[in-house]
Amino acid sequence: MKNIQYRIGIGYDIHRLVSGRKLVLGGVFIPFFKGLFAHSDGDVLLHAICDALLGAAGLGDIGVHFPDSDKKYKGISSLELLARSANKIAVRGFRVENVDTVLIADNPKISPYRARIINKISSVLKIPKGSINLKATTNEGVGPIGKKAIASYAVALLRKAVRG
Numbered sequence: 147m148k149n150i151q152y153r154i155g156i157g158y159d160i161h162r163l164v165s166g167r168k169l170v171l172g173g174v175f176i177p178f179f180k181g182l183f184a185h186s187d188g189d190v191l192l193h194a195i196c197d198a199l200l201g202a203a204g205l206g207d208i209g210v211h212f213p214d215s216d217k218k219y220k221g222i223s224s225l226e227l228l229a230r231s232a233n234k235i236a237v238r239g240f241r242v243e244n245v246d247t248v249l250i251a252d253n254p255k256i257s258p259y260r261a262r263i264i265n266k267i268s269s270v271l272k273i274p275k276g277s278i279n280l281k282a283t284t285n286e287g288v289g290p291i292g293k294k295a296i297a298s299y300a301v302a303l304l305r306k307a308v309r310g
């Protein structure tokens with residue numbers, strides 16, 4: 147008899163907003179006068195999702211699998227990191243049930259890009275768009291998060307068929 151095992155994971159990431167960088171969130175280029183400083187493209191949303199997926203599978207974190215000290219990850223698209231993270235959990239028998247996220251940014255507004263971001267994540271994870279949720283909020287001007295940096299939280303639920 148087969149039982150379904152469920153596992154939950156959480157992810158968090160933050161990157162500083164700096165001049166001279168492109169802003170990429172959820173794999174989508176967003177016109178803005180600043181971008182996120184990072185070794186990769188700085189896509190905090192996808193990094194948080196990677197950590198949620200890896201965490202749910204008990205596989206550590208994004209830094210373990212794709213260290214920013216490794217030159218081969220310099221400037222890498224985080225869609226590629228998400229695809230590789232998804233592959234790592236898939237080969238261990240896990241399927242993604244759903245992903246929920248929170249993006250914290252005072253500017254720019256995320257809502258015009260929400261559908262495109264969800265499309266991208268859906269196609270990389272190969273799950274329905276309705277299984278991915280993106281919530282955006284400001285930090286109400288409290289502290290530097292949202293103003294000087296963009297942060298993101300994600301949770302992911304994975305399922306796996308196990309012998310009962």
Ligand code: MG
Pocket residue numbers: 159160161184188189190193
């Ligand atoms: Mg990051």
